[in-house]
Amino acid sequence: MCLYVEQFYLGGTGLKVAVKDSIDVAGYPTKAGSEALDAVAPADKNAHVVDRILAAGCQLVGKLNMHEFAFGMTGVNQWTGTPTNYLYPDYIPGGSSSGSAVAVAQGDVDFSLGTDTGGSIRLPAACCGVYGLKPTFGRVSRAGIMPEETTLDCVGPFARSVEQLIQAMEIIDSSFHAVSDVGPIRLGRVGVKADSEVQAVIDQILSRIGLDQVAVELPSMEAAFGAGLTLINTEAWAACGPYLATGKVGSDVSTRLRTAQHTSDEEVAMAEQVKLRFNAEVDSALAQVDVLVMPTLPSFPLKREQALAGATDLAVSALVRPFNLSGHPALSIPLKEAEGRPVGLQLIAAKGQDEFLCEVARVISQSINQ
Numbered sequence: 001m002c003l004y005v006e007q008f009y010l011g012g013t014g015l016k017v018a019v020k021d022s023i024d025v026a027g028y029p030t031k032a033g034s035e036a037l038d039a040v041a042p043a044d045k046n047a048h049v050v051d052r053i054l055a056a057g058c059q060l061v062g063k064l065n066m067h068e069f070a071f072g073m074t075g076v077n078q079w080t081g082t083p084t085n086y087l088y089p090d091y092i093p094g095g096s097s098s099g100s101a102v103a104v105a106q107g108d109v110d111f112s113l114g115t116d117t118g119g120s121i122r123l124p125a126a127c128c129g130v131y132g133l134k135p136t137f138g139r140v141s142r143a144g145i146m147p148e149e150t151t152l153d154c155v156g157p158f159a160r161s162v163e164q165l166i167q168a169m170e171i172i173d174s175s176f177h178a179v180s181d182v183g184p185i186r187l188g189r190v191g192v193k194a195d196s197e198v199q200a201v202i203d204q205i206l207s208r209i210g211l212d213q214v215a216v217e218l219p220s221m222e223a224a225f226g227a228g229l230t231l232i233n234t235e236a237w238a239a240c241g242p243y244l245a246t247g248k249v250g251s252d253v254s255t256r257l258r259t260a261q262h263t264s265d266e267e268v269a270m271a272e273q274v275k276l277r278f279n280a281e282v283d284s285a286l287a288q289v290d291v292l293v294m295p296t297l298p299s300f301p302l303k304r305e306q307a308l309a310g311a312t313d314l315a316v317s318a319l320v321r322p323f324n325l326s327g328h329p330a331l332s333i334p335l336k337e338a339e340g341r342p343v344g345l346q347l348i349a350a351k352g353q354d355e356f357l358c359e360v361a362r363v364i365s366q367s368i369n370q
Helices: 048-055 098-105 122-128 162-172 196-207 221-246 251-260 265-286 304-308 322-326 354-368
Strands: 004-011 016-020 059-064 111-116 131-134 154-159 186-190 212-216 291-295 330-336 342-348
Touching: 004 048, 004 098, 016 048, 016 098, 048 059, 048 162, 059 098, 098 111, 098 122, 098 154, 111 131, 111 162, 122 131, 122 330, 122 342, 131 162, 131 354, 154 162, 162 354, 186 265, 196 291, 196 330, 196 342, 221 251, 221 265, 221 322, 265 291, 265 322, 291 354, 330 354, 342 354
Parallel strands: 016 059, 016 111, 186 212, 186 291
Antiparallel strands: 004 059, 111 154, 131 154, 131 330, 291 342, 330 342
């Protein structure tokens, strides 16, 4: 099946939940979308977030398809098949948490979990017309999630509403306590490079929500995108490079991994310097405003047929990947432009302010839908 790689019924009779197949569920193999892991032994214990889901009385209904090794942005998978974008079937579901976004969009589950190393929650959320949250780095436990070692990856939820996103966070993170009164909100509109049609949708929405707004610049955005790619390359090579020897890694991912192996120590050191600089820029901007806003995607997603034919577009993560580098919480609100193409509005808050970010997203979504 293209959506679920394993289907089962575990836990209680509460909210229906499914998780990306890079997240361990005891008794089931974690294959991370790769034929190279087809014979891997079942996990012997649950990931921490799975234990919390079950303890909350949720019904865990399956493990969801993904871009192989979480190392791609289209959601195309040559081995397991590619989930169909439920609301926008002509477009890619986005990666790497493709199945997680699709399962929510088509109403199979109340919420799902994905992972986000370079935009892999926010990007498919925007492609599929749902909400997606990348929490502050380290806020939600990654115990039992592949890859084991990372400086970028976060686990987070997809949902069809901000309220459901908040409920999901309360379940998977014991430190998350929703807030209801955030007072006056001041938005920082970040100047970014985006297609004019996409930016027009963002501008139109922001012009009518009635919140105080000022222009903000993040000079190192482009450098942060490149630095994020450098760090994900070196970490992906360390975690997944050995599987190339099986000859079972898909062509798109094997090509990226072979390129990634040549990442130099000097490039990593330079990326770490950009990380420090960009962190400081984002922190400084958020000292002046409450939340930063910009498009989630700089352009419309690839058409499905293009991606299945081999087209890729790493640049589609240009506006999401930098906040993996910095570690700030970021959330994507689904929008639609006049011709029915998917657009996302991305919000970024100060580190640790995930509750505040979600409440601002709720206020903005309420204004949009009035």
